[in-house]
Amino acid sequence: MALPVGQQAKYWGIATAIFLVALWFLGDVILPFVLGGAIAYCLDPIADRLERAGASRVAAVAIITLVAVFIFVLLILLVIPTLVEQTASLIDTAPELFDRLRNGLTERFPQLLDDQSTVYKQLLSIGETIQAKGGELVNGIVSSALGLLNILVLIVIVPVVAVYMLLDWDNMTAKIDEMLPRDHVETIRALGRDIDATLASFIRGQGTVCLVLGTYYAVALMLAGLNFGLIVGFIAGLITFIPYVGAIVGGMLAVGLALFQFWGSIEVVDGDIVTYATNWLRIGIVAGIFGLGQFLEGNILTPKLVGGSVGLHPVWLLFALSVFGTLFGFVGMLVAVPIAAMIGVVARWGVSQYKDSLLYRGKSGSD
Template sequence: MRVPVQKQMIWWGVAVASLLIVMWLLGQAILPFILGAGVAYLLDPVADRLERAGLSRTMAVVLITVGAVLLFVAVILLVVPVLVRQASALISTAPEMFEHARAFISARFPEILPEGGTIGTALTDLGKGMGEQLTNVAQTLLNSFGGMISAVALLVIVPVVAFYLLLDWDRMVAQIDRLLPREHAPVLRDLASQIDHALSGFVRGQGLVILILGTWYSLALMLVGLPFGFFIGMMAALLSFIPYVGVLIGGATAIGVALFSFWGDPVWIGAVVAIFALGQVVEGNYLQPKIVGSHVGLHPVWLLLALSVFGSLFGFVGMVAAVPLAAALGVLARFGIERYRESAFYTGQTSPADPPPPLLVEIAPRGTVASQLKEAREQAEISRAEAGILPRSHDRKNI
């Protein structure tokens, strides 16, 4: 007997609620496992390609693990110290640059910022307060980041979990597929495929775009001699997953630093502007259409909402899981909208009832049934005679 829809909805609701409760109660404990699963998911296509090239699954996973560990160590030793040093220097220099900008505007346009005026005093206080707050925020972030990096759980458990999940990824997916409810298995497979398409397209595609833009901005700004150029380029690239935000914030910061450092030398200021203009042209016309594409379906506003909501509910674990959860919720929302448009509530017309099962009628020649009945009586009389049983007609006469 088919399970009612209401009961199925209760079961699925209980499963989702249980997942959210587990994330809320065991956030920090399951963080290494979530990160390991994310790493395995991102590297699974690489392992599949190495398998198609002739390597065994074990050798492919070992090769990927060694390469990932070497890359991670190189980033920690070479990139992170430079980023931390330049970020600290930029934060400490920001109030001075802000004060120079205020003094320049007051000298050139006194009617905008009169000496001793309310706006000028407010901007001065804002600059001092901004410097203090940025210093506090940066110190907190650096302390948190240092504690997170130094945690043994993240440095040991994440690679181990990623290694074993990557090794058994295909078997794990096949096992999960066998556990799907048979009635809904085709729909669940289709939804999972759409989630994978959206998530992989955004994470892998946008990650490659960020890597290309970060390399370009950082190296180009360092070549023109811009102070803090490496940090500004990386910051602009990381924020580029939100359209125009990365180039606006990174470009404004870079141009502000260039005005402060290269004042009186417009060639280098123009070079900084040209670097961001070229990066924006390449990103908008080549990188985003070719790598990410327009079919991903993970809108930046939706992603920011997911990061804010899940981050406030589940902390850092929620922020890590926000991207896959946003992709899943987006696919489920589109699926629900499609079903809503097909429903009677939207169309105003009830769906026709299912037709009854067809009645099978066998057409036989006239007299077929009578002939079969006669043969059955004769066979019964023969069986009775062989068994020594008197015919029914003879019993009636004796009575």
Template sequence: MKQMSTRSQVIWWGAAMAALLLTLWLLGQAILPFIIGAGVAYLLDPLADRLERAGLSRTASVVLITLVAVMAFVGFVLFLAPMIVRQATQLVNAAPGMIEQFQDFMIQRFPGLLPEGGTIRAGLNNLAAAIGERGGEIIGSVLGSVAGMVSVIALLVIVPVVAFYLLLDWDRLVAHVDELLPRQHAPTIRRLAREIDQTLSGFLRGQGTVILILGVFYSLGLMLVGLPYGMAIGIGAAMLSFIPYVGVLIGGATAIGVALFHFWGEPVWIGAVIAIFVIGQVVEGNYLQPKIVGNHVGLHPVWLLLALSVFGSLFGFVGMMVAVPLAAALGVLVRFMTEQYVESPLYTGRQREAEQPLPVLVELVPDGTRDALRRRDGDETGPQADHGKMR
């Protein structure tokens, strides 16, 4: 059978990738629950494997995981989500007044810094007006779009069902996909798939654990010191922590700003708010990130932000859902192509040497050895026997 050329394979696989992206763009909202379900199954598969090794069957492991996950999600929707949304809305509505009070305070204490008609003063006025006019609209539109695309039925019915069945058959699906790999490139594809899995799982599971820990720490800490909107600020700072220093800077600046207005004249509580974010940053940088996420993930924050921006603009909310796995896959493929480029003539400037055939081993024996061996083995001699042997 004639072997397919590399160019033909590239064309076929490029067409398959284009068809996949077109499907994402056309189906969008319809396939979103299935994408979420597949992502949940992928994240929970190691836990199911661990329960299997502990003695449970695959079915019992999946049922237990599904029940716990559904209960946790329902608890979040019923108890935490309304509080977070309410506090975030109140914070946005209160922000213009805080900015105006800060501006009045600065004018009274340091009139030279904010002259009438100055750039800083105009910028503060514009910021307060923008937050007051657009802040509530942004929260409402975000919540409305998410609620529209991820409907209650999809979250409560389709996603758990898809995740359950995919998690139940995950190992068989992986084995079946492995059987369908093109045989010529199967070892390379398996190697790239392992690297993508290490990058993606390390980032999602590791960073998700870090966000959960920081969210609990920031929220409880700010609520214990009595800071208004403490849960919303803590959750927001934790969710932004996947970008180094951005979460602590934005969350810390917001918390300290609120503390200055709420605890004015009480420096102990203002210092407590600052200490919460300092401790959180120290623990995250020196323990959580190195121990949980590690340095082997290889998913740079700038690369992740670019993927979220590009795929989100192209495919909407569905694109943002698949941006992280696609960013991980593209990062591994770029590193692989870089390795191939460094070894290619395009980089070295030298053509690769053709593979030399294996040498043929020739054994030299004294004359008469062949006839002696034949007589020893009882073979017939003579031209007729030789002719029969050669046939």
């Protein structure tokens, strides 16, 4: 005989409270294990495919580890130093960009931007503020990241945890399945499959879309000759999980930088006035890169990699990231996506149960 519903709810409520308290107090301690588990979850389908191709589990994990080490070394040697350098250079160049904007507006609208006007003074102070606060922001982010993700965690603990969890992933899921309440095992399995499908669509599918588009934007913008193309591509790819926002924000930032870089100007060199023509072709190429990226995302990448329905609304996802990030820090942001997926799946299941109940249909049972 099953336990009463009220008693079951009490036990599950206590378990949830214990989980949240442990997350609150052990956030920094469990961080490498959460990261390792997330990496193992993302790589498990690749290991399964290698096993179906004839490799053993150990050989599959060894192949994945070697490829991951190669990619990590490549990023450390090539991409990350350039990314940091372009970020610092963009912050240092921001005052100059605003000076050009102020000078251009002064040439075209002199009556609006005299030396005593509020707009002129505001534009003058924006560049100085960005240069002063931008450096502090970058230093704060770097110092916080180093305090949270120290070198030992990044290089040793997380990869080791990920490798061991990837080796034992099937065994762990089987053990968890054995511990499910027998009266609700089929319902929990169905919910688990829905949660896994949602997470697979978002984390694996949408994450791959973000990686592909970020790489495309960065490489294409750098080939187009745009300064800071790598950092713009990184930003655009990072927020691509929000529909249209990544292309819009990245496109506006890239086109704005292209206007500053390729817009015609007048400069006095050794007493001679030199006029630089506006390179409309370069500006159009930068805009076309994001137009093509949006086409690829909507017609090829998202349908193929993500599917028709992710199950996580962007607003709900941002809300979960904000709440868990505020309450539990960086670890909270890591667990926000799976918890949001679980809540969403359980909520949809609850709605379907409600629509099948007498509370919704009434005694007549009519639709």
